[in-house]
Every structure is written in C-alpha cells, then in structure tokens.
Amino acid sequence: MKWDTVIGLEVHVQLATKTKIFSGASTAFGAEPNTQACAIDLAMPGTLPVLNKQAVHYAVMFGLAIDAEIGKESAFERKNYFYPDLPKGYQTTQLEKPIVGRGNVEIQLADGSTKNIRIHHAHLEEDAGKSLHEGDFRHGVSGIDLNRAGTPLIEIVSEPDISSAEEAIAFAKKLHSIVTSIGICDGEMSQGSMRFDVNVSVKPSGSDTLGTRTETKNLNSFKFMEECIVKEVERQIDLIEDGGTVIQETRLYNGDTKVARSMRSKEEANDYRYFPCPDLLPVIVTDETIEELRRNLPELPDARQARFVEEYGLSDYDASVLGNDAGMASYFEIAAKTSGSAKLAANWTMGELAARLNNEDISIANSPVSADQLGGLVTRIVDNSISGKMAKEVFEGIWAGEGSADEIIEVRGLKQVSDSGALEQMVTDVLAANQEMVDDYINTDEAKRKKKLGGFMGQIMKASKGQANPQQVNQILAKKLNELL
Amino acid sequence: MSIERHEIEKLAMLSRIAISDSTIVEVSQRLGSVLDLVDQLQGVNTEGVQAMSHPMQAIQRLREDEVSELNQREALQKIAPDTEEGLFLVPKVIE
Numbered sequence: 001m002k003w004d005t006v007i008g009l010e011v012h013v014q015l016a017t018k019t020k021i022f023s024g025a026s027t028a029f030g031a032e033p034n035t036q037a038c039a040i041d042l043a044m045p046g047t048l049p050v051l052n053k054q055a056v057h058y059a060v061m062f063g064l065a066i067d068a069e070i071g072k073e074s075a076f077e078r079k080n081y082f083y084p085d086l087p088k089g090y091q092t093t094q095l096e097k098p099i100v101g102r103g104n105v106e107i108q109l110a111d112g113s114t115k116n117i118r119i120h121h122a123h124l125e126e127d128a129g130k131s132l133h134e135g136d137f138r139h140g141v142s143g144i145d146l147n148r149a150g151t152p153l154i155e156i157v158s159e160p161d162i163s164s165a166e167e168a169i170a171f172a173k174k175l176h177s178i179v180t181s182i183g184i185c186d187g188e189m190s191q192g193s194m195r196f197d198v199n200v201s202v203k204p205s206g207s208d209t210l211g212t213r214t215e216t217k218n219l220n221s222f223k224f225m226e227e228c229i230v231k232e233v234e235r236q237i238d239l240i241e242d243g244g245t246v247i248q249e250t251r252l253y254n255g256d257t258k259v260a261r262s263m264r265s266k267e268e269a270n271d272y273r274y275f276p277c278p279d280l281l282p283v284i285v286t287d288e289t290i291e292e293l294r295r296n297l298p299e300l301p302d303a304r305q306a307r308f309v310e311e312y313g314l315s316d317y318d319a320s321v322l323g324n325d326a327g328m329a330s331y332f333e334i335a336a337k338t339s340g341s342a343k344l345a346a347n348w349t350m351g352e353l354a355a356r357l358n359n360e361d362i363s364i365a366n367s368p369v370s371a372d373q374l375g376g377l378v379t380r381i382v383d384n385s386i387s388g389k390m391a392k393e394v395f396e397g398i399w400a401g402e403g404s405a406d407e408i409i410e411v412r413g414l415k416q417v418s419d420s421g422a423l424e425q426m427v428t429d430v431l432a433a434n435q436e437m438v439d440d441y442i443n444t445d446e447a448k449r450k451k452k453l454g455g456f457m458g459q460i461m462k463a464s465k466g467q468a469n470p471q472q473v474n475q476i477l478a479k480k481l482n483e484l485l
Numbered sequence: 486m487s488i489e490r491h492e493i494e495k496l497a498m499l500s501r502i503a504i505s506d507s508t509i510v511e512v513s514q515r516l517g518s519v520l521d522l523v524d525q526l527q528g529v530n531t532e533g534v535q536a537m538s539h540p541m542q543a544i545q546r547l548r549e550d551e552v553s554e555l556n557q558r559e560a561l562q563k564i565a566p567d568t569e570e571g572l573f574l575v576p577k578v579i580e
Binding site for chain 1: 495499501536538539541543544545546547548549550551552553554556557558561562567569570571572573574575576577578579
C-alpha cells in the first residue's frame with residue numbers, strides 16, 4: 001500500500017530583545033543560573049506583567065515578512081499546567097486573537113520547484129525556564145534555572161501543507177532565514193533560539209481523511225528534525241500495516257540515541273483550560289506603527305537572492321546558498337566589496353570558509369577569519385600575488401590568528417613570482433637540467449606531447465618553491481619547447 | 486447544573502488541589518452553582534456583539550526594551566526551600 005505523509009510544524013522563535021517579554025530582566029544567553037530571573041519571572045505574589053514593545057514590534061515584523069494579516073488588536077490568555085520551570089502555573093500566550101494571522105512562506109525544493117506553505121497564525125508567548133535533571137546536586141532532585149523564563153517567543157503554526165521530511169527541512173530553513181534576515185532572532189540553534197514541534201500523520205495515498213497525528217516536541221536542529229520525521233513516518237506505517245492504530249500522543253526525540261519515546265501518559269492528556277489573562281489589556285498596534293515597521297523592514301531572503309544574481313552576477317545556486325543565510329550574506333558582501341571579485345569571494349565564503357566553520361561547529365558571526373580579512377586574501381588572488389594553492393596556506397594562517405593576508409604573505413615569503421624575466425630564466429634552467437625529458441618530449445608523437453608538459457611544470461614549481469605563477473609558466477614553457485622542435 | 490464526581494477529581498488533579506472524599510459533594514454543589522450562573526449568561530442574546538477580551542476600556546501600555554531588573558538572586562533565593570549552586574531544587578520531575 002502507498003502512503004501519503006502529512007506534516008505540520010509549530011516553530012518557537014526566541015525574539016532578540018534585550019529583556020523579557022513581561023519584565024525588565026536581561027535575556028542574555030549563558031549567565032549564571034537565576035541571575036536574570038526577577039520577581040516577575042519568579043511569579044512573586046503582587047507582581048504584574050508589563051509588555052515589551054520591542055517584542056510586539058518583532059512579531060509584527062515577522063507578520064509583514066510573510067505577508068500575513070496583522071492582528072491590530074491581540075490579546076493574551078493563560079495556558080494552565082504545572083511544571084517546576086513554569087513558576088506561575090500558567091504560560092502567558094495568545095490563542096483567540098494572535099498578533100499574526102494567516103500568511104504564506106514559499107519554499108524551494110532540491111529539484112528546483114517551489115511550494116507554498118500556509119501559515120495558520122503566529123502568536124506571542126513567554127518561554128519557560130530550564131529543568132536540569134543531571135548535575136552535581138543530590139540524587140532525587142531536579143535543579144531549576146529560571147533565566148530563560150519569560151524570554152519572548154513567537155510560535156509560528158503552519159497548516160499541514162508539508163508532505164515530506166525534505167519539505168519540512170526546507171520550510172524550517174526558510175523560516176530561519178527570514179527571522180535572521182529581518183533581525184528578530186539570532187538564529188543560534190545550539191542555544192535553543194529556534195525549536196520545532198513536528199506533527200506527523202500518514203494516510204492511504206490519495207485519501208481525503210487525515211490519519212491520527214503524533215507530536216514530537218522540542219527539536220533543536222534541522223538534522224534531528226529530519227531523522228525524527230523519517231523514523232516517525234516509518235513507525236506509523238509499520239504500525240498500521242501490522243493491524244495496529246496510531247495513538248494521538250506527544251513524543252520526545254533524543255538526538256544522541258536516535259530514539260523517540262512517548263512523553264505524556266494518557267491520563268494526563270492536555271487540558272490547558274485557557275482563559276483570557278486578566279493582568280494584560282488588549283494590545284493595539286496602530287496602522288502608523290505597522291507602516292513604519294513595513295518601511296524599515298530589512299531585505300528579505302528572496303529579494304536578496306535576486307539582488308545577488310543581478311548585482312554581483314552570481315549563479316542562481318550561489319545566490320541561493322549565500323542569500324538565504326543572513327550571516328553568510330553580509331559576510332559575502334563585505335568580502336566581495338573589499339576584493340572587487342564577487343565570484344571568488346562567493347567561492348571562498350561557500351567553500352573553504354563554510355567547510356571550516358562547519359567542521360569546527362562555529363557560526364559565521366564568530367568566524368576567526370573576518371570578512372575583511374577574507375576580502376584581503378581574495379584581493380591577492382585576483383592580482384596574481386598568490387596562487388590558489390598558496391591562498392589556502394594563507395587562509396590557514398589567518399584562521400590561526402597570524403594576521404592579515406598581506407602580513408602572512410610577507411612573513412612567509414609566499415609572494416607569487418609573476419615577473420616574466422625571472423620566470424623565463426627559471427624555465428630555461430629547468431629545461432637545461434632535464435635534457436632527457438626534453439628529448440623525450442621532442443620524440444613524442446605530437447598528439448601526446450601535451451601530457452608531457454606536466455612533468456616540466458612539476459619541476460618548475462618545485463624549483464620556485466610553489467611561487468611561480470602557473471599560467472605564466474605554462475605559456476613560457478609551451479613557447480620554449482616549441483622553439484626546440 | 487450538576488457536575489460529576491469524576492469531573493471534580495480530574496479538575497482537582499489538574500489544579501493540584503487535594504479534595505477529600507467528605508467534601509467532594511459540597512464542592513460539586515458549589516461549582517455547580519457557578520455553572521448555573523454561567524448558564525444564565527449563555528442564555529443572553531449576544532448576536533452582533535464583539536467578544537470582549539478585557540472588561541476595562543483601556544489598552545495595554547508597552548514598556549521600552551531596556552534592562553531594569555538586575556541580579557537579585559541572593560535575596561530571592563532566601564525564601565526558597567532548597568537551593569544549590571544558584572539553582573532552585575525541587576523533587577525530581579522526570580522518571
């Protein structure tokens with residue numbers, strides 16, 4: 001039997017505000033436990049929330065970016081449940097009147113086709129704290145860090161328009177690209193800045209009736225999300241084909257062990273008893289505010305991708321790789337402007353740099369090689385001061401903190417020899433020292449001579465310690481050998 | 486309107502409130518009378534009336550995004566039953 005997969009995503013995006021959604025405590029990542037949790041975040045009696053203007057504006061900006069209806073009047077509700085990392089006993093969130101209504105996100109697939117994923121809505125809410133179950137503290141207790149409690153989130157809820165793991169990843173990456181491009185989220189997945197809940201169900205191919213869905217919560221990497229979806233689809237199909245039924249449940253996926261398990265038992269099925277939050281008044285966003293935010297909305301990934309093709313002459317592929325990542329895009333633009341060669345700057349940003357950052361798990365914002373430094377390196381490739389091979393050595397030097405490209409070329413004596421007089425002398429010397437190879441070249445059939453050039457090149461590059469300009473040597477060598485024929 | 490015993494038990498569990506067997510009938514009656522009141526409200530014709538999210542004729546004031554609350558961990562943790570290394574300690578919440 002053939003099956004269709006139906007996937008909907010709920011995406012939690014931490015907003016890049018300086019303070020919490022309802023208090024003036026800092027949201028900076030990595031602070032000592034509970035040093036950024038004030039009386040409001042701890043739900044001390046008598047405290048009241050005061051809404052952060054920037055959080056509201058960021059949410060509206062997201063709405064504008066996906067061409068959504070903006071909730072000019074939105075309202076907060078209480079979602080009630082007990083967990084130690086939620087001191088109030090409820091999460092302040094939005095349900096009936098979210099700040100962002102229906103919108104659309106277009107994704108690009110590997111085969112070049114595009115697909116529209118509808119957004120049901122996006123709402124503002126607060127994050128919970130963190131429960132630590134393993135630590136240096138005593139057995140039988142959990143430690144609670146409330147620094148994250150009250151961090152502003154938008155939860156983006158998609159329609160179940162996604163029909164494969166590939167589409168889900170493309171959608172998640174597109175959202176990542178949008179929120180980082182408009183600057184409302186730092187996009188640091190490893191710090192939990194974006195987290196995904198995945199709703200998956202399967203149905204007989206072509207059927208109109210949706211199957212029972214499961215929800216896997218809190219995936220914080222694209223890779224885990226992909227693995228999790230593939231496994232869950234397989235599990236559901238196997239279950240049904242073996243005569244069983246899928247139970248609606250919440251699951252947790254462990255990225256280390258690659259195993260998912262059911263999270264909540266049946267008797268504790270979700271019953272959040274939402275009701276309007278009496279502590280918060282309706283939130284009004286005026287047309288003037290919306291228009292001002294629209295005017296100042298930073299460039300969106302699709303527009304940037306088109307501009308990269310237009311302005312820098314990049315291929316569609318290069319433009320999509322660089323244009324979709326806000327960090328890479330701005331890095332590339334600086335390197336391209338510094339060096340004057342967009343194509344080479346693009347190759348180096350997507351190639352050597354991206355590979356190295358990926359290997360060492362460093363984000364481009366924290367790259368040891370700055371965009372200016374890479375631009376400086378590309379400049380020296382463009383003006384033939386160094387060869388591509390030497391450039392890799394220089395790149396290593398910059399990465400290791402030895403200074404700029406020019407400084408490293410100077411210190412290591414890597415400057416490429418492009419002086420034609422010096423190169424001619426070098427070629428003459430090598431030919432004189434290798435008479436046997438020369439004779440062999442002359443006696444070889446004309447069609448096969450070209451292959452013999454490599455041997456001479458090797459000798460010359462060795463003699464120049466790799467510093468000879470290969471294109472120039474090639475020309476001089478061909479000319480000199482032809483003279484001997 | 487009456488409210489069933491199992492509903493009271495479920496609500497008590499969700500609210501983390503212990504309700505003893507001897508009081509369950511009384512609680513059921515009192516909650517029932519609240520629901521009767523709600524029933525009366527439900528009977529009102531609200532056609533054409535916009536849903537109200539707050540009884541006050543006012544809108545939410547917004548706060549500038551500036552840090553105003555500095556670290557008060559020491560003071561705030563003085564009243565916590567148990568802490569260690571800056572963390573609040575609670576009975577283990579995961580199996």
